[in-house]
Amino acid sequence: MLIFGAQDAHLKRIESEFSEVSIIARGNDVTLRGEEEEVRRVEKIFVELLTLVNRNGELQVRDVEAVIRLATLGEARPMQARDSRELIEGEGDVIVVTRTDAVRAKTAGQKRMVYESKRNDVVFAIGPAGTGKTYTAVAIAVAALKAKQVQRLVLARPAVEAGESLGFLPGDLQQKIDPYLRPLYDALSDMLTPEKLKEYMEKKIIEVVPLAYMRGRTLNNAFIILDEAQNATNMQMKMCLTRLGMYSKAIITGDTTQIDLPKKSESGLAEAPTLLGGIQGISFVYLDKSDVVRHRLVRDIIDAYEHRANEKATQDERRHDDRRHEERREEYRLKSLASQVNPLT
Secondary structure, three states: OOOOOHHHHHHHHHHHHOOOOEEEEEOOEEEEEOOHHHHHHHHHHHHHHHHHHHHHOOOOHHHHHHHHHHHOHHHHOOOOOOOHHHHHHOOOOEEEEOOOOEEEOOOHHHHHHHHHHHHOOEEEEEOOOOOOHHHHHHHHHHHHHHOOOOOEEEEEEOOOOOOOOOOOOOOOHHHHHHHHHHHHHHHHHHHOOHHHHHHHHHOOOEEEEEHHHHOOOOEOOEEEEEOOHHHOEHHHHHHHHOOEOOOOEEEEEEOOOOOOOOOOOOEHHHHHHHHHOOOOOEEEEEOOHHHOOOOOHHHHHHHHHHHHHHHHHHHHHHHHHHHHHHHHHHHHHHHHHHHHHOOOO
C-alpha cells in the first residue's frame, strides 16, 4: 500500500515517533498495540494518511512528517489561545485553495499565524528555518486577494548578502536581485496558475520587490509581506511598517538567529517586540522546531546550532568572569605593593 511507503518506510517512521506503539502490517491490514492514548493518536495518523492517498493518489515523505507533527502537537507545546482546540481540530486549517490542491496550516505555529492575521493588521512571525513562515504568509495574502479583501499584494525582502556576493553576477539590476526574491516567486507559483501570476504581475496587482523600493510609498488596500526581516535595520523596519495605508495588512517574517547585517547595524526584527509589543493591532507569533515541516533532519540541525550557541554564550560568560577576577586580583596586588612602599597608604 502507498500508505506503508517503500519497504514500509512510512510505518517505520511512525513507529520511531511513537516507540510505545507496535505496528503490525499483514497485507492491507494494520494492527496497533500499545497504550490506549498513544494508539488513538497513531490511528488518527493512519486515517489522515489514507485521506491524503485517496485525494492525491500518492503520499510523499513531507506529507507523513506533517501529519506526524500535527498528531504530536499536544506533546510539543500548548497553544497560546483559549480556543486552541478549534484551531487544531477545526476545519479552518485550509488557508487557500490552489489550482491542484489546498494549502493548509500544518502546525500550531502556522495555525497561530492564520488566527492572528484575521484579528490584527500587523503580524510578526518569528522562528527558525523550515517552519513555513514565508509560505504560510504568502498563502494568507493570496487568500485575502482572492477574497477581494485587498486589491494588491506587495512582497518585499531586504537585499542583504548571506555571506556571498552577487555583485559580479551578469545581468541588469533586476537580474542581480532576483535570487533574493526567488523564494517569494516560488511560493506564489504554487498558489496561482502561471497565466494568472503573469497577469497579476503585469498589472502590478502583485509586486515582488527589494525592501528599498518601498520607500516613499503609501499602500492602500494592500497586503504587505516583509520576508527575511531579520536583515532589515531599525530604520528600514520603520519605513516598511509606515507604508501601511487604509485597509491594509502586513505580515513580517524572519529568523533572529540568522542575521546577516554588518556588525554595527541592529536588526529591526530583533528590536520590534520591545518597541511594538504593547500596541493594539500588532501581534507576535513565535514558531519553533516543533513547527518544522521540511526534512526531519532540520529539527536536529536547529537543535545542534542552538546547543552550540548556548555553549558559546556560557564560555563567553566564563571568560568575562575570569577576566574580571584577574582584574580584581591585579588591583589587590597593586594596592598591596603600594602599602608596602608607603605604609601610610
